[in-house]
Amino acid sequence: MSAIPVIVVFDVGKTNKKIFLFDEDYKIVFERSARFIETYDEDGDPCENLESLRLSVFDSLREILKRKEFEIKAINFSTYGASFVYIDAYGKPLAPLYNYLKAYPKELEAGFYETYGGQETVSAATASPVLGSLNSGMQFYRIKKEKPELYQQIRYALHLPQYLSYLVSGVEYSDLTSIGCHTLLWDFKRNDYHDWVKKEGLDQKLAPVVSADQVFPSEFPGNQYQVGIGLHDSSAALIPYLINFHEPFVLISTGTWCITMNPFNDSVLKPAELAQDCLCYLQYKGKPVKASRIFAGYEHEQQVKRIAAHFKQNIGRYRHMKYEANITDQLLKGMKERKELEVPLSKESAFSTRDLSSFPTDTVAYHQFILDLALQQRASSSLVMDAKKVRRIFVDGGFSKNTIYMNMLALLFPDVEVFAASMAQATAIGTALAVHQCWNRKPIPNDLIELKYYTTHTNHEL
Known part of the structure; x- marks a missing residue:
C-alpha cells in the first residue's frame, strides 16, 4: 500500500499544543496534543517553556518521519499572537518567550506615546488598541530601552509562528498575519511599518516580509517537503x-x-x-x-x-x-x-x-x-x-x-x-x-x- 500524502500542521495554543496530519481531502489521519509546564522569566513572571516547545517540534517530526504510512509533503505552523522570539546570529533564543499578559512599565509606555504623537494617533494608524505587552511591538521597544546589551545581540525578532517555521526551514521571514495583529508595528494606511518602528531601528531586526502562501525547502537532510512560514492563529x-x-x-x-x-x-x-x-x-x-x-x-x-x-x-x-x-x-x-x-x-x-x-x-x-x-x-x-x-x-x-x-x-x-x-x-x-x-x-x-x-x-x- 502506498504512503498517504499529508501536510503536518503544528497548532500551538496558549494551553494546548497540537499536531495534526491532514490527507489531501483535509481529513485528520493523525493527531496528538500536549501541555507544557510553564517556566518563569527573570522577573518571576510565568512564560512559555520555549525549550520544551522547540524539542517537541523536533521530536514530533522524527516520530512522523518514521511512520512509513505517511508521505510528508509540507509542514506549516499556527500559534497564538503577541509573542516574539529574539534570536542571535546563530538562531539561538536570547531571552524568554515573554508572556503577553506581563505588566508593562507605565513610565516607559507614557514616554513612548509622548514621543510618537499620543495614544490615539499611534493606535489609529496601527489599528491597535493600547494593550501594553499585548502589543508585541511594545515588548520589542521595552527590550531596546531596558536591555540594550541584549538588544545589540538580536539578529531577528521573530513572531512565534515564524520562529517555529525557522526551526525546520532554517530561513528567517516575517508574515503579515502576525505583524498585522495588534502589534503597533504596521501602518495600515501606508501598508508599511509605522514611522516609529523605523526611527527606533526596529525594522532592521525584523525579518523580511513574505506572503502567507510562501514555502521553503526543509533543512532536514533527505526530506523533500515544503515548509510554510506560519500564521497567526486567529487569521x-x-x-x-x-x-x-x-x-x-x-x-x-x-x-x-x-x-x-x-x-x-x-x-x-x-x-x-x-x-x-x-x-x-x-x-x-x-x-x-x-x-x-x-x-x-x-x-x-x-x-x-x-x-x-x-x-x-x-x-x-x-x-x-x-x-x-x-x-x-x-x-x-x-x-x-x-x-x-x-x-x-x-x-x-x-x-x-x-x-x-x-x-x-x-x-x-x-x-x-x-x-x-x-x-x-x-x-x-x-x-x-x-x-x-x-x-x-x-x-x-x-x-x-x-x-x-x-x-x-x-x-x-x-x-x-x-x-x-x-x-x-x-x-x-x-x-x-x-x-x-x-x-x-x-x-x-x-x-x-x-x-x-x-x-x-x-x-x-x-
Missing part, C-alpha cells in the same frame, strides 16, 4: 470561511478570547472603537479584517469554577448542560424590568458581580451567566458587524458546542442567521489551506464546514 481560523463563503458574514472565533472578525468591513477604526478593544487584522491575502474581542473564554473558565464550588457540583456538568427556554424567559423578564439588557461593553460580563446565593439552582445560575456573556458578546460583535450588510454569523471553537450559548446568541441577533460551525480544527485546516497549492493535488473540498442553524423565539422584545 488562520478565518481562511476556510473566506474560501467557502463570499456573501458578507462575521466569524466569532471562540476560545480564551472570543474574537469577532468581519472581513467585509473596511471602514477606518474610530477612536471610540479602539478604546473598546477593536482592532484590524491582516488576513492571509494581506487585506484588513475589522475585529473586536472579549476575554470570554477565560471568564467562562473562572465563573464555572465559582458556580460549581458554590453549588457543590462537578465542573464537567456544565459542558453538556441542556438549554432551557423557560429559564431564559424568566431571566429575560427580570433583566428587562431591571433595565439590564442594554449593557455597555465592559471587560467582564455582569455575572462577575452577581450574588450566587440569589439563584435557586446551578442550572439557573449557569443560564444567567451565559446570558450575561452573550449580551457582552452582542455588544462586542456589534462594534464591527455593519448590520446592513451582514446576514450570517458563524461561531466556531469551544462556544459553538455550547447549546445554551448558541441559542442565546440567536435570541440576541434576531435579524441575522446564526450558525454553529463545526469543522475539525478550523485553525489547523486554515493553516494547511494557506499552502494548499504546494502539497495538494486535489481541489479544495467544498464541504469542509458543517453548519448547524440556530433559531429561537421569545415573547420578550430585546
Whole structure:
C-alpha cells in the first residue's frame, strides 16, 4: 500500500499544543496534543517553556518521519499572537518567550506615546488598541530601552509562528498575519511599518516580509517537503470561511478570547472603537479584517469554577448542560424590568458581580451567566458587524458546542442567521489551506464546514 500524502500542521495554543496530519481531502489521519509546564522569566513572571516547545517540534517530526504510512509533503505552523522570539546570529533564543499578559512599565509606555504623537494617533494608524505587552511591538521597544546589551545581540525578532517555521526551514521571514495583529508595528494606511518602528531601528531586526502562501525547502537532510512560514492563529481560523463563503458574514472565533472578525468591513477604526478593544487584522491575502474581542473564554473558565464550588457540583456538568427556554424567559423578564439588557461593553460580563446565593439552582445560575456573556458578546460583535450588510454569523471553537450559548446568541441577533460551525480544527485546516497549492493535488473540498442553524423565539422584545 502506498504512503498517504499529508501536510503536518503544528497548532500551538496558549494551553494546548497540537499536531495534526491532514490527507489531501483535509481529513485528520493523525493527531496528538500536549501541555507544557510553564517556566518563569527573570522577573518571576510565568512564560512559555520555549525549550520544551522547540524539542517537541523536533521530536514530533522524527516520530512522523518514521511512520512509513505517511508521505510528508509540507509542514506549516499556527500559534497564538503577541509573542516574539529574539534570536542571535546563530538562531539561538536570547531571552524568554515573554508572556503577553506581563505588566508593562507605565513610565516607559507614557514616554513612548509622548514621543510618537499620543495614544490615539499611534493606535489609529496601527489599528491597535493600547494593550501594553499585548502589543508585541511594545515588548520589542521595552527590550531596546531596558536591555540594550541584549538588544545589540538580536539578529531577528521573530513572531512565534515564524520562529517555529525557522526551526525546520532554517530561513528567517516575517508574515503579515502576525505583524498585522495588534502589534503597533504596521501602518495600515501606508501598508508599511509605522514611522516609529523605523526611527527606533526596529525594522532592521525584523525579518523580511513574505506572503502567507510562501514555502521553503526543509533543512532536514533527505526530506523533500515544503515548509510554510506560519500564521497567526486567529487569521488562520478565518481562511476556510473566506474560501467557502463570499456573501458578507462575521466569524466569532471562540476560545480564551472570543474574537469577532468581519472581513467585509473596511471602514477606518474610530477612536471610540479602539478604546473598546477593536482592532484590524491582516488576513492571509494581506487585506484588513475589522475585529473586536472579549476575554470570554477565560471568564467562562473562572465563573464555572465559582458556580460549581458554590453549588457543590462537578465542573464537567456544565459542558453538556441542556438549554432551557423557560429559564431564559424568566431571566429575560427580570433583566428587562431591571433595565439590564442594554449593557455597555465592559471587560467582564455582569455575572462577575452577581450574588450566587440569589439563584435557586446551578442550572439557573449557569443560564444567567451565559446570558450575561452573550449580551457582552452582542455588544462586542456589534462594534464591527455593519448590520446592513451582514446576514450570517458563524461561531466556531469551544462556544459553538455550547447549546445554551448558541441559542442565546440567536435570541440576541434576531435579524441575522446564526450558525454553529463545526469543522475539525478550523485553525489547523486554515493553516494547511494557506499552502494548499504546494502539497495538494486535489481541489479544495467544498464541504469542509458543517453548519448547524440556530433559531429561537421569545415573547420578550430585546
